[in-house]
Amino acid sequence: MSADLNKLEQIASQVRRDIVRMVHACQSGHPGGSLGCTDYFVALYFHAMKHDPSFNMDGIGEDLFFLSNGHISPVFYSTLARAGYFPVSELATFRKINSRLQGHPTTHEHLPGIRIASGSLGQGLSAAIGAAQAKKLNNDTNLVYVLMGDGELQEGQVWEAAMYAPHNKVDNLIAAVDYNRAQIDGSTDEVLSLGNLRAKWEAFGWDVLEVANGNNLAEIIAGLDTAKSRTGQGKPVIILLHTEMGNGVDYMMGSHKWHGVAPNDEQLELALNQLPSTIGDY
16 A cells, blocks of 8 residues: 555645646636645545546446536646546646636536536535436446535535435435635635534435545545445445645645635745656646
C-alpha cells in the first residue's frame, strides 16, 4: 500500500498544480473547493472505482460518478484527464470559447467522463439515485458515487432525495459531502447552519461514515473501502468528508474567499512552489 499511496500522492500534487494553472490562465473558476476535494477525486478514480476511460455514456458494467457541486470542475477535469479520459493537453482550454471544458460540466460538449450537466446546486443526489435504481433494474451490480458540497445541502431537493433513497433501499449508492464548512458568502454556520449533519442523515435512514481528515489519502481510501463493504445492506451510504478549502496552498487554506477567485501571477508562482510537479505539467 505504501508504494501505491506514494503514487496517489504524486497524482494529487499534479492535479493541484493543474487546478491553479487552469484557473489562473483564464482568470476565472473555483480553486478553493477544487483543491479541498483533490484527494477524494484521486482516491476515487485511482483506487476505489471500477471505471473505463474509453467511456460509454450508459456506463453498463462499471461504477458511475456524479459531481453535484459542478463549480469545482477544475479538479474533475484534471482527474479525468490524468485518468486517461481525454488528452491532458486539453486542460489548457479550460473556460475558453468553444472549449469542451466549460466552467460547469455540460453533456452537450460530449466530454468523456461527464454524464450530467451540473452546477445548479442540489440536483446531483437525485440524478445519482436514478442511476443507481437503473443499475438495479438492469441487474448491474456496480456502484454509483456522488459528491455534494456542504453549502448545497441548504437546497430542499437534497432532502427530498435523502428521504427517497432509504425508503426505496437504494443500497448501491455511496454519497459524499465535501464538509469544509465554507461557502461563497462565508461559513455555513453563519449563512445557514447545517446543525448536526450526521444526526440528520441518520434520521433520514442513511448509513453514515465520517472521514476526519478528508485531505489524507490513506484515511479517504479506508473510508471508501469501508463504504463499499457496507453497500448491499438495504441502506444508501454517505461519507462526511471533513476537508479544508484550498488545501495544499497555504494562503488559500481555510478561507471562503478563495471559493471563486483566481490567483494572479505572483500568487500562482507561490502556489506552484508549494506543489511539486510529479508526473508532468500540461
